[in-house]
Amino acid sequence: MKPKTLDAIREHALADYPREACGLVVVKKGRERYIPCRNLATTASEHFILSPEDYAHADEQGQIVAVVHSHPDVAARPSEADRVACEASRLPWLIVSIVKGDDGAPVAGEVAEIEPCGYEAPLVGREFSHGILDCYTLVQDWYRREFGVELPHFDRPDNWWNTGGDLYMQNFAKAGCVPASKPMKRGDIILMAIRSRVANHAAVYLGDGLMLHHLYGRLSSRDVYGGMWAEKTMLIVRHKTQL
Known part of the structure; x- marks a missing residue:
């Protein structure tokens, strides 16, 4: 992703902290753009729920090329639910970590990327995430x-x-x-x-x-x-x- 896109992703993740932020990266006429979306999840056990209306709006703005969400207070390492949902979306996923700095203020950290690769969660020992792995x-x-x-x-x-x-x-x-x-x-x-x-x-x-x-x-x-x-x-x- 271009630096401008990553900056926009980090800015949105910080603005939505401590909630998970989510959004989409689109490309139109060769130009890349990040579009912030609403997370409709209402409980901590739910995976983020990207607003269908916001997804449709982004789709009108260009070709959707990546799904984005943040990990508040944890590393950008993909969870099992992330990997399963990434496969279902058939799109690359970007995960940005938001952690607290030395002064206690939230700071945008690393950005990790995963792509669909055929992953399937094991039947025994999988993590719980309502609506994704339940x-x-x-x-x-x-x-x-x-x-x-x-x-x-x-x-x-x-x-x-x-x-x-x-x-x-x-x-x-x-x-x-x-x-x-x-x-x-x-x-x-x-x-x-x-x-x-x-x-x-x-x-x-x-x-x-x-x-x-x-x-x-x-x-x-x-x-x-x-x-x-x-x-x-x-x-x-x-x-x-x-x-």
């Missing part, structure tokens, strides 16, 4: 890798289960699933209510009494299905391809 994306990834089935994406703001949403029950049929008959089969999707009145957590049944899931704020893991997990289960569904 329980539903784990189910999606498992189905894609094990069965070659693409489950649909559903927009889901963080904490939807406490704001009147019931996304799993409303959408499991749209995802091609029906209530499962007994006995449980490998690939069945277990819908649970974790500290919620509605189903807000999903797991994949692996067989032999094991499930794969990604609990809010933890690393994804394989666990024995039973006990508390069985008590929290509201519904078990099966994809139509596995009937």
Whole structure:
């Protein structure tokens, strides 16, 4: 990136600190330009959410060539969620670090760049980032890798289960699933209510009494299905391809 572009990125990141800043780099008629965008994320566990309206506006200004965001108070090293989202965007990503200087004032630090390279997050031990690496994306990834089935994406703001949403029950049929008959089969999707009145957590049944899931704020893991997990289960569904 040109020095002028990097200066604009750092300026925006400092202005939005301590929130994550995000924006886009566009090129029009051979000229590079940084366009600041709004971050619509409302909680710390959400990855930054770049405003769709701002993305559309930038697209009208020229060809989008890079996605930009800041890392407040941490290094510019890409997180697992950054790498996954970079792959989905099919664009290079720039990450600028904002740290506090000796006098306590925020300072724009290094700028790192990553590019799509085919990265896939591991199924076990992945970091949690709502909407990017959460329980539903784990189910999606498992189905894609094990069965070659693409489950649909559903927009889901963080904490939807406490704001009147019931996304799993409303959408499991749209995802091609029906209530499962007994006995449980490998690939069945277990819908649970974790500290919620509605189903807000999903797991994949692996067989032999094991499930794969990604609990809010933890690393994804394989666990024995039973006990508390069985008590929290509201519904078990099966994809139509596995009937």
